[in-house]
Amino acid sequence: MTGFTLYPAIDVRDGRVVRLAQGDYARETRYDGAPLEVAVRYAGQGAAWLHLVDLDAARAGGYTLLPLLQALARDTSLKVQTGGGVRERDDVARLLDAGAQRVVIGSLAVRAPDTVLAWLSEFGSERITVALDTRRDGDGVWRLPVHGWTETASETLEVLATRYAEAGLRHLLCTDIARDGMLSGPNLDLYAYLRATVPTLAVQASGGVSAVADVSGARDAGCAGIVLGRALLEGRFTLPDALAC
Numbered sequence: 001m002t003g004f005t006l007y008p009a010i011d012v013r014d015g016r017v018v019r020l021a022q023g024d025y026a027r028e029t030r031y032d033g034a035p036l037e038v039a040v041r042y043a044g045q046g047a048a049w050l051h052l053v054d055l056d057a058a059r060a061g062g063y064t065l066l067p068l069l070q071a072l073a074r075d076t077s078l079k080v081q082t083g084g085g086v087r088e089r090d091d092v093a094r095l096l097d098a099g100a101q102r103v104v105i106g107s108l109a110v111r112a113p114d115t116v117l118a119w120l121s122e123f124g125s126e127r128i129t130v131a132l133d134t135r136r137d138g139d140g141v142w143r144l145p146v147h148g149w150t151e152t153a154s155e156t157l158e159v160l161a162t163r164y165a166e167a168g169l170r171h172l173l174c175t176d177i178a179r180d181g182m183l184s185g186p187n188l189d190l191y192a193y194l195r196a197t198v199p200t201l202a203v204q205a206s207g208g209v210s211a212v213a214d215v216s217g218a219r220d221a222g223c224a225g226i227v228l229g230r231a232l233l234e235g236r237f238t239l240p241d242a243l244a245c
Contacts (some may be wrong), residue, residue: 003022005225006215006242007081007204008042010035012065018055019182019230023133025059031233036071042232043076045239048138049101050078051227057085058106068097073099081129081171092119096127104173106131110144113160117167125170129204132157134190135177142190145177158197165198168196172201173227179208181230186214195222211245212237 004083011018011026021027036165039050050072063085072080075125082095083104095103109116109130120128134142134157142157143162155163161172174194176187186208194203201225207214209231218226232239 003028003051003224004219005049005204006047006239007049007227008047008239009051009053009227009229010038011053011055011229012068013055019181019231019233020055022177023180025055027181027218029230035065035068038077038189038233039078039165040076042092042239043078043201046243048077048079050080051104052080054082054084055103055124058083059085061085061087063091063095066094069095069098069100070154083105083129083131089122091237092128099237102127102129102171104129104131105156106133107146109164110155110160113155117164120164120167120169128169129171129173130164130169131173131175132161133177133180135174136190142193157194158164161198161201165200170200170202171204171224172198173204173206175206176208182208182231183210183236184206184208186226188217190220191218191223210236212241216245225240 017031017035017038019029054063054065072078079101081102081104082100084107086103092103093166104145105116135145137143144157176190179187186205191205204225204227205223205229206220215226
């Protein structure tokens with residue numbers, strides 16, 4: 001898959017590898033293996049990148065995975081994009097200094113885009129990934145829920161993604177909330193829409209992947225990469241399968 005990146009994902013809560021269904025902390029599935037052990041396994045299977053999420057910090061703030069991030073930088077060849085609880089400029093700097101290749105900024109990118117745009121200017125377009133979780137409303141408009149997906153921002157996905165693209169953002173991670181953790185297939189219409197709307201962005205698909213065909217589908221829809229979470233953890237396909245497809 002030349003020009004297409006696979007991002008095996010490790011979501012960590014209470015020191016364990018977990019997955020949430022549609023972002024709901026009450027619908028958690030835990031998996032065997034310590035986070036570092038799982039990451040090393042992915043590296044051994046050919047992963048170049050890892051998507052690492054601090055779910056405790058995403059809820060309460062204060063990134064807690066610095067020791068793990070440092071161990072990944074020291075003990076593996078993985079490039080890591082990571083986030084969860086990134087609230088301040090110093091959070092970004094600390095994660096980059098600890099070995100992250102990119103810092104993922106989610107809710108703050110919706111609530112305070114001016115702040116994130118300033119970080120983008122300071123740290124550069126290759127060091128920031130903006131993550132926009134989206135849900136389509138009854139009128140067919142892609143909205144941006146915030147605060148645990150209980151409130152909706154005034155700006156739409158199209159408006160905010162365009163604003164970031166015009167300011168020089170390179171990497172956009174976009175999740176269809178309805179598909180997240182549900183193994184129902186990624187929303188390829190969403191990614192085709194983004195490709196047409198913000199063609200300069202390298203879009204990472206996220207949510208719903210259940211089969212190798214979903215990986216190829218995201219690539220063919222114009223995505224630059226895809227996040228692989230529950231499907232890998234549950235052995236629905238292997239990382240070598242996806243790399244070879």
